[in-house]
Amino acid sequence: MVGGAAGPAHRVPALARAAQVLDALGACDAPMTLAQLTDRLGAPKASILGICRALTEERLLIRGADGSYALGPRAFELASMARAQLPVVRTVGFTYPENQAFFLAECVQLVSDAHLRGIAVDVRCAERSISAQIDHIERFIADGVDLILVEAVTSHGLETALNRAEKARIPVVAIGTATSGASSAVVTDNAKAGSLAAALLARTLGGIGSLALIDGTAITANADRMSGFLDVIAGYPGLTVSTRSRGALDQESGQEAAREILSSGASIDGIFAVNDQIALGVAKVLAGEGKAVPIVSVDGVRETAAQILAGGPIIGTAAQDPRQLMSSALEIGIALSSSPGLGQNTVFLPPRLIESTTVKGYEPWG
């Protein structure tokens, strides 16, 4: 409780006590005597008596036939007027896959946006576990949050939990990737991101060469990036895909994928990785092997931007903006809460290609 036993952080202690008296009576389905209130709040009897008298004069309390106190009519009036003035969304739950820079940037943005709007947030990390994410959603429902934001570990697997959210009439906005069961989604236009990366690589190679593709976790965002990449490559008969591999959301998985590609013996002229972490892992292994192969990817992290500025081997990344994703998701979630009939929709935010000519003006998010 704010202004509780530790004392108020302001110069009007009587207000802290008054709020405590109201809290105590609001939480208790029974009237309380002065002695009970004094015991509960641990304050001098004379002080509580003065507060109770003032609150009774203001009709926030009523004093009963036996001298006990209960909430008065003005407490109900004020509470109702406060509900009318407060934003429809008062609490937001956000669950995200892991403590990786992209998701942490989303968390920071959520806290900032929520603070400006006076919204309380409950932010939880799933440590890559879909079952943990299900637990988070169940917790949000039990706590009665007004809006759930989900950056899903995988695109499928949350349906049952999200159906329960729907039954509890809590809108759910998926962020970053379409998620089965969510009311709405705010995602980067990942197909566009893949196509931007592909066009850069094709230009760099002069439309001729052998490519390695490295996919990521099983989310629609990665599938869309790969699809967008392949659509563009299909227009270059001189470009062929000679090997494919899969990573996750970290550099180690990129290193493993790079070693797998090297061990295949295929001749590689260019590499597309579905995210920057994989690309950075690949670049590290190739550098260790003394190989200079241009790499393109998607995300826009600081380390990738530094490589682009230094001339490679990562030559470009289609940057998405986690801050914009989160701000848009919160806006849409608030709109869904206010107008529940808004229905299913997906918002695509355009990515921005960061390469040698644009990297200087780019401010990476993590």
Add this chain to the structure above:
Amino acid sequence: MGVEANSRTPAVHRALGILDAVALKQATTPAALAGRLSLPKSSIADLTTALEAERLLGKDSQGQFRLGFRTAGISGDNALIARVARKLAQTSLLDGHTVSVVKAVGLVGMCVEVRMGQHPLPLTPRPGLSTPILDSAGGLAVLRSLPAAAARDSAAVYAGHQGFGGLEVDKVLEHAATAKNHPATGALLLTDSHGVLQIASPVRHSKLAVVVHLSPTRRVSDAELEELTGGLSEVSAAAEDPPG
């Protein structure tokens, strides 16, 4: 404020003056509050700082004062009432009707929230309005929904405060048990002392009920009554704590 002159806690009265002015949007900036309440700006600054620290006052996205989250919660049951409001916004079955949320407080039905309808009523329900429970469909519906011992305890705990005895409790519980039901939905039907037909559906595991108030001048067909009680049951079910 008249009650302030002899008070030992003038800050409480002044703070309530600020909350009133903000609630009614009469003043939502420090300068406007100082002018309206005839207090020095430094006093207003101290009070608004304290009210914000206690979350009784907040600011909107334009920096104007509004009532705070803690103020919304001082009457309790805030999450439940928010769920009722959310469901009411989603359903069209109760459109145009006055709908209230009523809490059973001893032998009183206390109105805690209202969504006003289009048809004038002889007595308009408003938050803070308390009604003898025999004239409150919501209060009776709550008592009837509780197990017998819990219903008795719920009423009796206010006996000393509201000044009634065991005989009155017995009478009320008997009245609640025999009150008229809607045959299809089980909603409690009561024509109150103003001739208003109140239809109440309790929110399980709580002391609240959702109530529709129908003007004495309105004639309601059986089909419409069934539709209304169905909509009401949906809203009260939506207000229940979701299963964990």
